[in-house]
Every structure is written in C-alpha cells, then in structure tokens.
Amino acid sequence: MTDKIRVAVTGAGGRMGREVVKMVLQDEQLSLAAAVSPSAGPVDAGVLAGAAPCGVAVSPDLESALAGAEADVLVDFTVPQAVYGNTRMAIMNGVRPVVGTTGFTPDQIAELDKLCREREIGGLIAPNFSIGAILMMKFAAQASKYLPHVEIIEYHGDQKLDAPSGTSIKTAELISEVRQELRQGNPREEETIEGARGGYYNGFRIHSVRLPGVFAQQEVIFGGHGQTLKIRHDSYDRAGYMPGVNAAVKKVMTYVGLIYGFEHVMD
Structure with a gap:
C-alpha cells in the first residue's frame, strides 16, 4: 500500500479514543487526518493521547472536522446517544465508519448499509474488537449446538x-443462529425480585454486572447432564483492542457495504 490511509478519530479524548490515536500515529501505513472531542479544547491530538505532538489539532465538532480532513476512515468510540448520527454523517461525507460504540437498532444498521452501498464504500460496526473475545463468541456458538442450556x-x-x-x-x-429457541428453567419459575433471572433472550438469560474495579469480562456457561462448560474472556487493558481496530481500518478499505461484527472481517 503506497498511500497512507487517512484516519479521523471521534471520541479522541476518551480512554479508547486516546488509544486509537496512539495506534494510528505508530503505524506507518496510517495517517491521522482529524481528531474530535467536544470537551478536550484546543490541544494537539498527540499530546491529548499521551504521545508526542503530531500537528493535528483536536476539533470540537465532527462535521467541520470531516469537511476539511479528507479522511478515508472514521473510527468512533463515543456514546450510544451520538453514534448513529456520527456514523451517518461519516457515510454521507464518503468516509468509511469503523465503529466500536454500541446502541444501533437493526433498522439503523440496515439503513446505514444501504447508504454505504449507494456511495460504494465499506463500513464496520463491531461490539468488540478483541480477537480473544471474537474467539470466545465463536467457541460459544459451536458449544451451543451440543449444550443448548446456556446463560x-x-x-x-x-x-x-x-x-x-x-x-x-x-x-x-451467534448462539441463536445455531440453537433453536429453548425456554430454560422450571416452567413455574417465579422471580420474587424483578430482574433476578437477568434479561431474556431467545429462551436464555443475560446477566450484567456493574462494579468499580472491573474492566471487561464475559462468561458463557453451558449446563448438561452431570457437567458444565464455561467459556470466559477477560480484557485487562484497552490497548488489547488496538490490533483489531488496526486490522479493521485497513480491511474496511477493501469492500462495499456495512458489516456488523468484527468476526466477519477476520482472516
């Protein structure tokens, strides 16, 4: 690749955004085209990320940043309330979105895919860029074929x-793609405290723990006759997501349409 991929980063002042800025600055195939953070103020993006000055000033506004950046790719790690608007704005400007923020509805994903195809550009929405987490999801889907009782x-x-x-x-x-809906537990089960059994999804439950001191972990627990299987992934540092983000930025240049899930672009 002779020409560098020009990358804009929104959410550049956040913890994930700063890691993305550092990753872009360290890769000779990438160039930082813009950095956006409404709360960061007029500061060099490299300095904001904890690196050396890079000559790119942080912008408070995504629209104006994209207008002057000539970016190829926008990496978004912002908040669910803003991500749809950011992604749509990028596509309308011919910029390929690589999005790690959650909060899209299926209808929004379908609309954004249509817009990408109309402009003949690629896009990626990925709930997780960790290669280990993607493998955990794949293993869980495989296990659910044989052990359908899962939480x-x-x-x-x-x-x-x-x-x-x-x-x-x-x-x-991914589990539901290979496992028929199976309503688990006692059919007369009753929650004495609302929500005690977790969120209901296709017959099984998802439980969310929120505590200080925790970074990001997930367990998928399968139960069978006389046995259990636990598949677990632990993330300890945001830098662990950067190899996946780096690969996604380069891959999104090679296809047309919006893809949901990093696993679909892994080699």
Whole structure:
C-alpha cells in the first residue's frame, strides 16, 4: 500500500479514543487526518493521547472536522446517544465508519448499509474488537449446538452506560443462529425480585454486572447432564483492542457495504 490511509478519530479524548490515536500515529501505513472531542479544547491530538505532538489539532465538532480532513476512515468510540448520527454523517461525507460504540437498532444498521452501498464504500460496526473475545463468541456458538442450556454473565465497570453489553448481545445472536429457541428453567419459575433471572433472550438469560474495579469480562456457561462448560474472556487493558481496530481500518478499505461484527472481517 503506497498511500497512507487517512484516519479521523471521534471520541479522541476518551480512554479508547486516546488509544486509537496512539495506534494510528505508530503505524506507518496510517495517517491521522482529524481528531474530535467536544470537551478536550484546543490541544494537539498527540499530546491529548499521551504521545508526542503530531500537528493535528483536536476539533470540537465532527462535521467541520470531516469537511476539511479528507479522511478515508472514521473510527468512533463515543456514546450510544451520538453514534448513529456520527456514523451517518461519516457515510454521507464518503468516509468509511469503523465503529466500536454500541446502541444501533437493526433498522439503523440496515439503513446505514444501504447508504454505504449507494456511495460504494465499506463500513464496520463491531461490539468488540478483541480477537480473544471474537474467539470466545465463536467457541460459544459451536458449544451451543451440543449444550443448548446456556446463560451469559458479563462484567464491566460501574460507569458503562448500556446493559447488557454489545459483546453479550452479539454472543447471544451467534448462539441463536445455531440453537433453536429453548425456554430454560422450571416452567413455574417465579422471580420474587424483578430482574433476578437477568434479561431474556431467545429462551436464555443475560446477566450484567456493574462494579468499580472491573474492566471487561464475559462468561458463557453451558449446563448438561452431570457437567458444565464455561467459556470466559477477560480484557485487562484497552490497548488489547488496538490490533483489531488496526486490522479493521485497513480491511474496511477493501469492500462495499456495512458489516456488523468484527468476526466477519477476520482472516
């Protein structure tokens, strides 16, 4: 690849966004085209990320940043309330979205896919960019063919805004593709405290734990006659997501349409 991929980062002042900025600055195939953070103020994006100055000033506004950036790709790690608008704005400007923020509805994903195809660009929405987490989801889907009684427990810090996590929902979707709906538990089961059994999805339950001191973990627990199987993934640092984000930025340049799930672009 002779020309560098020009990458804009929105949410650049957040913990994930700062890691993305550092990743882009460290890769010779990538170039930082813009960095957006409404709350960061006029500061160099490299300095904001804890790296050396890079000559790109942080912008408070995505629309104006995209207008002057000539970006190829927009990486979004913001908040569920803003992500749909950010993604649509990127596509309308001919910029390929690579999105790690959750909160899309199926109708929104379908609309964004249509817009990408109309503009002949690629896009990716991925609840999780961790290669280990993707493998955990794949293993869970495979296990559910043989052990259909399953529950998911996901753990995150107490400042996470959405529950259940996008990773647990994606895991549940992959399981449901190969497992027929099976309503688990005693048919006369009764919750004496509302929500005690977790969120209901296609016959099984998803439980969300929110505590300080926790980063990101997920267990998929299968039960069978005289046995259980637990598949667990633990993330300890945001830098662990960056190899996946890096691969996604490069891959999104090679296809047309919006893909949901990082597993679909892994080699």
